[in-house]
Amino acid sequence: MGLLDELESEAQRRKSTEEDAAALKAARETAYRTVLEPAMAALFAYLGELVAKLKVLQPKIAIRHALAGYGDLVGYVEHEYELSESRQPSSKEITLTFFAPIASSECPSVQVEGANRVRALSALFQRYRLGAPLAPTKDASGEIVGATFKAKGRIPLTAVFAADAASGQLRMSFSNFDDLATAVKTVAPDRVNEDLYDQIGRYLMRDPTELMREVLPEDYRSQLRARVHQQEVKRRWESQIVARQQQDIEMLKREYGIGARFNKIGDAMGKLRGLMSKKP
Structure with missing residues (x-):
C-alpha cells in the first residue's frame, strides 16, 4: 500500500470513529428525552406517594449494620422524609433522605482495652457519629x-x-x-419502568428484593465456572502431592530408623569381637 493509500485509509477510519461516536451520542440523547425524562417524573411521583403512605402507616423498619470491633448497630427508621429533585437542561436528579435513630438498648456495650484498639474504635465512632467512648481509663502519661x-x-x-x-x-x-x-447501580433505559419502581420501594423499606443483585452474563458465568473447576483440580493435585510427600517422609523415617538400629547392633558386635580378640 502506498503512502497516499495509507493516509486515505486512516482518514476513513477516523471518519467512521467520529460517526460512530456521534451516533452513540444521539442515541443516548434520544433515550434520555423519550424514555428517561418521563420515567424520572414517574419515579418522583411514585416516591412521593410512597413516603406519604409510610408517614401515615408508620411501619417498623429496622436497619442493622455490623461495625468491626464493636458489633451490630440497630436502628429504626424515623418516618420523616425529605424528597427533592433538581433539573438541568440535559439531566435530572432525585434525592430522598431520612434517618434511623439508633436503638442503644439493642446495641452492645463493649469494653475495649489497649490504646491502639481504643483509638481504632474511637475513629470509627467519630466517623459515623456514634458518640464518644464512656468511662475512659488513662495510663501514667495520660493516654486512654x-x-x-x-x-x-x-x-x-x-x-x-x-x-x-x-x-x-x-x-x-x-x-x-x-x-x-x-x-x-446503573440501569438501562428500557428497564426503568413500574417494576423497577416497585423494587426500589421494597428496597427502601428493607423488604427482600433483587434490586441490588447483578445478573451476570452467561459467558461470564461460564468463565467463573471454568475458573472454579480449575481451582478445584489444582487443590486436588496439591492435596495428593502433600499426601504423597507425607508418605515418602514416613517411609524414609522407617527406613532410616531400621538402618540406625542395625548400625548400632553392628557397632556393638564389632566392639565385642574386639574384646574377644584381646583375651590371652
Missing part, C-alpha cells in the same frame, strides 16, 4: 488505654437517582442501606 463503647445517634440514609443525556442511563446510589457504605 481503656474505654466502654455504646452506640447512639442516628444513621443517615440517602437514595439518589440521576439521569442525563450524556450517559443515557439511570444511575442509582444508596447510602447506609445494606451496610455503612454507598452502593451504586
Whole structure:
C-alpha cells in the first residue's frame, strides 16, 4: 500500500470513529428525552406517594449494620422524609433522605482495652457519629488505654437517582442501606419502568428484593465456572502431592530408623569381637 493509500485509509477510519461516536451520542440523547425524562417524573411521583403512605402507616423498619470491633448497630427508621429533585437542561436528579435513630438498648456495650484498639474504635465512632467512648481509663502519661463503647445517634440514609443525556442511563446510589457504605447501580433505559419502581420501594423499606443483585452474563458465568473447576483440580493435585510427600517422609523415617538400629547392633558386635580378640 502506498503512502497516499495509507493516509486515505486512516482518514476513513477516523471518519467512521467520529460517526460512530456521534451516533452513540444521539442515541443516548434520544433515550434520555423519550424514555428517561418521563420515567424520572414517574419515579418522583411514585416516591412521593410512597413516603406519604409510610408517614401515615408508620411501619417498623429496622436497619442493622455490623461495625468491626464493636458489633451490630440497630436502628429504626424515623418516618420523616425529605424528597427533592433538581433539573438541568440535559439531566435530572432525585434525592430522598431520612434517618434511623439508633436503638442503644439493642446495641452492645463493649469494653475495649489497649490504646491502639481504643483509638481504632474511637475513629470509627467519630466517623459515623456514634458518640464518644464512656468511662475512659488513662495510663501514667495520660493516654486512654481503656474505654466502654455504646452506640447512639442516628444513621443517615440517602437514595439518589440521576439521569442525563450524556450517559443515557439511570444511575442509582444508596447510602447506609445494606451496610455503612454507598452502593451504586446503573440501569438501562428500557428497564426503568413500574417494576423497577416497585423494587426500589421494597428496597427502601428493607423488604427482600433483587434490586441490588447483578445478573451476570452467561459467558461470564461460564468463565467463573471454568475458573472454579480449575481451582478445584489444582487443590486436588496439591492435596495428593502433600499426601504423597507425607508418605515418602514416613517411609524414609522407617527406613532410616531400621538402618540406625542395625548400625548400632553392628557397632556393638564389632566392639565385642574386639574384646574377644584381646583375651590371652
